[in-house]
Amino acid sequence: MAVSVVEQEGAGGTPGQSQLGxxxxxxxPDLERIEIELLLEGIFQRYGxxxxxxxxxxxxxxxxxxxxxxxxxxxxxxxxxxxxxxxALDRMLLxxxxxxxxxxxxxxxxxTFRDTVVPMLRTYPFIRIWHAGCSTGEEVYSMAILLHEEGxxxxxxxxxxxxxxxxxxxxxxxxFPLNRMQEYTENYIKAGGTRSFSxxxxxxxxxxxxxxxxxxxxxxxxxxxxTDQAFSEFNVILCRNVLIYFDRTLQNxxxxxxxxxxxxxxxxxxxxxxxxxxSEFEDCYERLDSRDKLYKKIK
Ligand SMILES: C[S@@+](CC[C@H](N)C(=O)[O-])C[C@H]1O[C@@H](n2cnc3c(N)ncnc32)[C@H](O)[C@@H]1O
Numbered sequence: 001m002a003v004s005v006v007e008q009e010g011a012g013g014t015p016g017q018s019q020l021g022x023x024x025x026x027x028x029p030d031l032e033r034i035e036i037e038l039l040l041e042g043i044f045q046r047y048g049x050x051x052x053x054x055x056x057x058x059x060x061x062x063x064x065x066x067x068x069x070x071x072x073x074x075x076x077x078x079x080x081x082x083x084x085x086x087x088a089l090d091r092m093l094l095x096x097x098x099x100x101x102x103x104x105x106x107x108x109x110x111x112t113f114r115d116t117v118v119p120m121l122r123t124y125p126f127i128r129i130w131h132a133g134c135s136t137g138e139e140v141y142s143m144a145i146l147l148h149e150e151g152x153x154x155x156x157x158x159x160x161x162x163x164x165x166x167x168x169x170x171x172x173x174x175x176f177p178l179n180r181m182q183e184y185t186e187n188y189i190k191a192g193g194t195r196s197f198s199x200x201x202x203x204x205x206x207x208x209x210x211x212x213x214x215x216x217x218x219x220x221x222x223x224x225x226x227t228d229q230a231f232s233e234f235n236v237i238l239c240r241n242v243l244i245y246f247d248r249t250l251q252n253x254x255x256x257x258x259x260x261x262x263x264x265x266x267x268x269x270x271x272x273x274x275x276x277x278x279s280e281f282e283d284c285y286e287r288l289d290s291r292d293k294l295y296k297k298i299k
Contacts (some may be wrong), residue, residue, distance in 0.1 A: 023064050035075035036063060042083050049089075049163070050226040051096060053250035062095045069095075090166070097164045098245065101135040102180070104142045104187035105240070106272055111192040112292040117267050118150050121235065127156040130234045130261065132225060133242030134160040137171025138184075141200075142191070143238070144214040149194050153217065159231060161223035168220045175207040226250060230260040237262055240293075241271035248278075255281045259297065268295045 023032065036059070040052045051059060067078050070088065081088045104110050121127050127147075131140050140160040147153040162168050176184075185197040201208040223231075225242070237258050243251050258268055259281050268276070268285065270293035276282050285295035 023060075032060075032075060035079070036060065039063070039075055039079040039082070042079055043089065043092075046083055047086075047089055048227060049093065049224065053226070053247045053253075054096070054245055055247055058098075058245060059096070063092075066092050066095045093164055094166060097135075097162075097167070099135045099164070099167050101138045101241075102187065103138040103176070103184040104191040104193075105139065106292075107187045107190035107192075109191075109240075109269070109272070109292045109294075110142060110146060111190070112289045112294060113269070114146060114150065114192050116288045117236065117294065118146075118152070120265070120267070121152055122150075124235060125155065127152060127236070128232075128234045129156060129158045129236040129238070130231060131158065131160040132223070132237060132239040132258075134162050134168075134171060134220070135164075136167045136176075137174075137220070138176065139238065139240065140171065140218060140220075141174070141176075141210055141214055142188075144218065145188070145193070145200055146191070148214065153214075156217055158218040159234075160218055160220045163222065163224045163226075165222050168222060172215075172220050174210040174212060174215060175204075176201075176210065178203055178206050178208045181208050225254050225257065230257050232261070233263045234261050234266055235263055236267045236269070238269040239271075240269060240274070243274045244271065252280050255279045259284060262297045264297060266297045268297065269293060270295075 036056075037052075040050075044050045044052060063075060063078065067073070067075060069091070070078060070081060072078055072081065078092075082092055129143065131143070134140050137160060140158060143158065144153060147156050160168075160171060162171075181197070181201070188197040200214065201210045203209075225239075226246075239254070239258065243254060246254065255276065262268060267288070270276070272293065274293060276285055276293075276295055284297060284299050286298045288294040288296055
C-alpha cells in the first residue's frame with residue numbers, strides 16, 4: 001500500500017525508496033534544503049513563478065507529494081522533470097497552490113462587510129474591488145451576491161485574480177459542485193443573505209450553474225502576487241487565506257502592493273488567520289471590527 005507523503009514525514013527509509021513515497025528518514029535535511037532552493041530558483045529563472053519565499057514546511061510537504069506523484073525519488077529529479085517539461089510544471093503548480101475555498105467562507109466576515117463596509121461603498125459612484133488569490137471563484141460569487149442584494153453590483157467592477165490559470169478557468173465557468181449547496185446555503189444565511197440562495201443557481205446534473213449576470217462586471221485574470229505589479233486604485237481588496245503560505249518578507253512585499261493599490265480610506269480584507277500586525281504597514285490602517293480582519297487605509 002502506498003504511504004502518503006504527509007504520513008511519511010519523519011518516517012524511516014533511504015533515498016531511492018520511492019515505493020514508500022515521501023522523504024525517507026535518512027534523507028539528509030541539508031541536502032534537501034539545497035535541492036529545494038535549486039528547484040525553486042530553477043522554476044523562477046525558467047518560468048518566472050517565484051515560490052522562493054513561500055513558507056517552508058508547507059512547501060516541502062507539497063513538493064514531496066509531487067515527487068511521489070511523478071514516481072520520482074528525489075527533489076533533484078523533480079527539478080529536472082519540471083525544467084524540461086512545462087506540463088510537469090503545470091501539475092506542480094496545482095500542488096503548490098492550495099485552492100481550498102468555499103462560498104461565504106467564514107460567514108461572519110461577510111456579515112461584518114455588509115454592516116461596516118457597504119455603507120461606505122454606497123457613498124461612491126463607482127466601486128472597484130480586487131479579489132487577490134480568488135482560487136475557483138467562490139469568494140467572488142459570494143461578493144457579487146452580497147453587492148447585488150445591497151443594490152451595488154451594477155456600479156461595481158470586480159477584478160478576480162490568481163496565479164493559477166486552471167482554477168481561473170473553473171471560476172469563469174460559474175459551475176460549482178451541487179453537493180456543497182447545502183453548506184453554502186447555511187453560510188449564506190449566517191452571512192446575512194436576504195433572499196433564497198437557490199435563486200442564484202440552476203441545478204444541472206451534479207453541478208450548480210450560477211447566474212451569469214453575477215459576473216457581468218467581473219474580470220478573471222492571472223496575476224502573481226510575488227512578481228507582478230500593483231493594479232490601479234481599488235476601494236476594496238480582499239486577499240484571504242493566501243498570505244499564510246508566504247514568509248514574513250513576502251507578506252510585507254504583498255502588503256506594499258495592496259497599500260499602493262488601495263485608495264485613501266480603501267478597505268483591505270484578510271483571512272481569519274492573517275493579520276496586518278507586525279507588518280510595515282500596520283500603522284497605515286485602522287481595524288474596522290475587533291473580530292473580522294477588515295482594515296481601512298487611513299494614511
Ligand atoms: C486557499 S486559496 C484561498 C481562496 C480564497 N481567497 C478563500 O479565502 O477562500 C489560496 C489561493 O492563493 C493562490 N495563490 C498562491 N500563490 C499566489 C500568488 N503568488 N499570486 C496569486 N495567487 C496565489 C492559490 O492559487 C490559491 O488559489
